[in-house]
Amino acid sequence: MTITLRWGILGAGNISSQFVFDLLLSNERKSETHHVVGSIGCSNKQKGQDFITANKITEANNYGVVPVVQSYQELYDNPDIDIVYIGTPHTYHREQAIGCLNGNKHVLCEKPMTVNKKEAEELFALAKSKKKFFMEAVWTRFFPAVKELRQKVYDEKVIGEVHRLFADFSYYADVTKLPTSSRVRDRTLAAGALLDIGIYPLTYSRILLDDKVGDEHTKFEFKSFMTLDPVDKVDHLSSIIIKYENGKHAILSTSELIDGPKAYIRLEGTKGWAEMYSDNPARAKHFKIFFKDGREPIEYKDESGYNGFIYEANAIAQDISDGKLENDTIPHAETLLVMGVMDQIRKENGLVYDQDN
Ligand SMILES: NC(=O)c1ccc[n+]([C@@H]2O[C@H](COP(=O)([O-])OP(=O)(O)OC[C@H]3O[C@@H](n4cnc5c(N)ncnc54)[C@H](OP(=O)(O)O)[C@@H]3O)[C@@H](O)[C@H]2O)c1
Known part of the structure; x- marks a missing residue:
């Protein structure tokens, strides 16, 4: 229809x-x-x-x-x-x-x-x-590549038991040369790596380590560090470690001071690991699954021509x-969960925006 x-x-x-x-x-x-x-x-x-x-x-x-x-x-x-x-x-x-x-x-x-x-x-x-x-x-949640990777890893269990995820979104923004009025630096525009791009590694930990969303989510705890810039007072370098109650860990990082690794995702299991690649880690279009026993890797590429x-x-x-009134892939409760985590990370590290008061 x-x-x-x-x-x-x-x-x-x-x-x-x-x-x-x-x-x-x-x-x-x-x-x-x-x-x-x-x-x-x-x-x-x-x-x-x-x-x-x-x-x-x-x-x-x-x-x-x-x-x-x-x-x-x-x-x-x-x-x-x-x-x-x-x-x-x-x-x-x-x-x-x-x-x-x-x-x-x-x-x-x-x-x-x-x-x-x-x-x-x-x-x-x-x-x-x-x-x-x-x-x-x-948008990352809706890419066919994400569904395909989850199918291979959790339904077909091709890399065995999954224990750990590394996820990064970093890029070199040459921050000190940008004016403090830039969207990357202006605290009044809620600048900072966590809210702008760090939300994606957090999202990957939600997508790749938990099959539930929102109020049904698997419980987790986390610890975080932010380095606040001495001039613009926002984070351009932040790291978070999450431990889910089923024991899985997510090691997440984000920065505007340095480029991230080519494999911005590494999902590790007992029999192998998956890597994702992209010029923009929000765009989940390409992954490879490698096996410890030397089998040919499995590769997936989204060549649809869409941005995503x-x-x-x-x-x-x-x-x-x-x-x-809401979408099942990212219901309101899932947005609130991630926003709450980001609130807590900022609170622990002294990054306060005017809207928090
Ligand atoms: N999904 C993703 O992967 C992704 C990627 C990049 C950005 N984003 C998000 O998209 C949003 C916009 O990012 P962008 O890169 O598109 O920003 P942008 O190009 O700098 O700005 C987008 C529009 O916002 C308005 N605007 C910009 N700066 C403003 C200011 N100082 N005061 C008032 N209005 C202002 C302007 O609207 P007018 O045209 O009406 O003047 C501008 O055209 C952000 O929330 C960002 O987090 C998402």
Whole structure:
């Protein structure tokens, strides 16, 4: 059955471009789900027009629709939009999500959904009261590669008993040369490696060491360290060790000061290990499984041509068509669990944002 979802894109920046690329490619491929980009909500109308041009959004690849360029408020009020994708820095998510919900829109909000758990709880409560679908855009969870790896490791048990995961998301941002107003350094924009990219190693520990989500999750405890920059006072180097109650360990790291290892995931079992590779560890597209007995490694590559946002977008279209208010792969409780862990890590290491007070 064809499902049509009419999207408003809030914020005409980097991640919104990558998201829209996938929607348009899916349309060009005549996929069953029709993703119509109906509006670009933007702080500046010329910038919104430039976004449409740069991303080549045309009637031909957008089901006959040329998106309108609107202010954020006009987007909230637009009756021709079903769902808004929020692609702005974290500190704006709360206010913009409230605007969308009050305008009766469903919401897909970029990660981290908010600066802390308290704000996320507030948004989920509002979404429920408005009977609107709300999801944090943790796209990594939806990649076919993740499903495939879990199938091999846990259903087929190809690497035996799994005991340990190493997961990293680090990149050299040349931090000291960036202005303190940059999104990577500005504390008022809730900058810091943990919230921006450290959320992914945390997510991998949730995906690869626990088959349950949200309130059903396997219990765990953790210890963490952050190094706070003396000038911008946020973390550009953080490490976390998690111990699940079934004994498994996750050793997680994130940094904007150094490049991470080529194999950003190493999942270790008694008979072998799995490695994942990517230029962007959020994009789970390529893994290899190695065996201690010298058997040929198993390799998987996602060569779909998508950035990878289409997987979450299609899941959401199905959910909304089914009348659901949250997604089973990342229910509200799972977002709250991870936000709570990040709150605790920041608390233990003295990283406080204005939104925490
Ligand atoms: N899923 C992923 O893998 C991934 C990757 C990168 C980023 N993200 C998330 O996506 C969000 C945006 O990241 P991005 O790299 O796309 O950011 P960006 O390009 O710097 O900014 C996106 C948009 O946010 C608004 N904006 C930026 N800086 C602002 C400021 N100082 N004050 C007010 N508005 C501002 C602008 O909206 P207008 O166009 O309306 O002016 C801008 O176009 C963040 O929450 C980030 O964590 C996710």
